[in-house]
Amino acid sequence: MATIQDVAALAGVSTATVSRTLSAPDIVSETTRKRVQEAVAKLNYTPNAAAKILRTTRTRKILVMVPDISNPFYSVVIRGIEESAHQAGYSVLLGDTQYDKARENQYADMFQRKEADGLIVLASGVPEALRYSVKRSPDLLAIVNGHDYDPDLNVLSVYIDHAAASRDVITHLHGLGHRHVAILAGPDNHTLDGARLKGALDCAASFPEPIALRVTAGGLRAESGFKRTLEILSAPDRPTAIYCFNDELAMGALSAMRRLGLRCPADVSLVGFDDTRYARMMDPPLTTVRQPMINLGKTTVNLLLEVLEGEKRDLASIKLLHRLIVRESTAAAP
């Protein structure tokens, strides 16, 4: 592989000139610039990344920590992240933690080892290993928590108002006459579930005729939705509606209803979360809360880049808008 020395030798200039030709072409005279560019082309030269990073201490990389890349919500957010990052000349280092604290901390170490300029944490909160540094000097670290909003820690976030989204769902169901609703939440430790649950509970209790909620925690895969729904709907005094914390759970729930011979929405209404592209393909098409997934990713990157490159003042967390998309899986309570 050719080095900058080779290029300099071939073009008959110093390495400094080669470097300048590449990074600031306008301060090099046209004749030399051409000569250098020819040499670059002839040798098929590309600057060695490690050397550049070592000298400049900028990696132009963003580390993205995600609990499960195969979750369609995260994979779409990451597409947004990748797109914006790439546009800005950054590349994405992917860290799939599988909801594992140890792995989270390993990736946190990577960040502290300066393998990336910035860190984006999707859900699951800021890893233990970083909390201390973050608390001590919040604006030194470029962490953007792309999903849940942690008021305790002074970390910039891009988020939607999960509590409000839940209120929208519950209000919608209440309006349809539902008074008994089951909630399929995520794993216990899921930070963002807190806000969603609180929103649902508050709202459910706020009506003159309140809604009775039954909450279960568990995995976020279809399989878990299937099992939990089977249980919930087989029990006596079954709810008339189920509110799932993601669309995949709703797919599982729907499948369980079919198994039990219950019709959706005639017998049981169903609400999802995320509005992944499968929601509208379901039978019946799923009522769900739309999250601006791509935009969540893009905005997060942009905010992070402002931290990294721009003026550090006046930066604030950004709330994006969700929207309840009413399709055909919700109807009047039987």
Place this chain on the structure above:
Amino acid sequence: MATIQDVAALAGVSTATVSRTLSAPDIVSETTRKRVQEAVAKLNYTPNAAAKILRTTRTRKILVMVPDISNPFYSVVIRGIEESAHQAGYSVLLGDTQYDKARENQYADMFQRKEADGLIVLASGVPEALRYSVKRSPDLLAIVNGHDYDPDLNVLSVYIDHAAASRDVITHLHGLGHRHVAILAGPDNHTLDGARLKGALDCAASFPEPIALRVTAGGLRAESGFKRTLEILSAPDRPTAIYCFNDELAMGALSAMRRLGLRCPADVSLVGFDDTRYARMMDPPLTTVRQPMINLGKTTVNLLLEVLEGEKRDLASIKLLHRLIVRESTAAAP
């Protein structure tokens, strides 16, 4: 951030000794080792990644090029990749190309710039920018083509036999009496579609009573499956079965059937590909070809690591097994 110099000074040894303590502790005497380790701990020292890479020319990173991370097939494969890579002490650089040649080439450049030790290309073939180097010195480059198998280029692959999978599907449909089948393929340029199509065409023609195939190319999202199916099933002389090149297309197709008031499988049978975790949740549960997605990812990484770290001899492409999973979306032709 502390450097190796700081540690050396604090421990009263040379930088060489510090380096050795960290990378080969057993060749350092116990007393000095302890002293160094204490200094490391006290200064919270972690070696600078860039300097290490520059010196050793090993990044311990794998670049993964994927056409669309939000595709559930790829996102699961990538989960397998990430898992194995992480286990081996490598991290994953993600390149989402969005089926765009220019972006493919940009990532190829990244690889040539030595930003990663190895490259995994999922589908869509080896990027133009690399074909030349690959042809000239096939074992110098560590590329593993994790999905399609390109016999022209001498690149190691991990793959399933797409032609055979297609034959399984067509044989299955033929056995059920279908003589007129539509195929929803991917975008025209998709390399792996070639094998699948060839397998289907060969097999369809091989029977005494052959199957008539109608092939359409297009996007791989549910939306595209919906539209194409609407068109195909509205035309006169409609097929009795549809074979989709992924499960998401099948979801779209199913949705279109409902729209047209056609029942699956009574009126039209449906087959998918991949066996993503949504397949069994569909109504009816989808007959589909299972690909070992996680394993595809893991095996690819392991093969790549053998190229990078092991003996370069005797390495060969690896064929993994697919399997036709018959569920309820296929039945006897009407």
Place this chain on the structure above:
DNA sequence: GGACCTTATGAAATCCGTTACATTTATCTT
């Protein structure tokens, strides 16, 4: 034609580790 600016280029220090080679110290032979 000399003083003074620009503009273009080069020399060399620097970033922070690793490692070949040299040197010191400890251990073993006979």
Place this chain on the structure above:
DNA sequence: AAGATAAATGTAACGGATTTCATAAGGTCC
């Protein structure tokens, strides 16, 4: 106890870029 060998540590070159500072060439002005 001297010499040989092994073990532990140090010295310094090196990897490949960027960037500060110095210098040279060309232009302007009076």
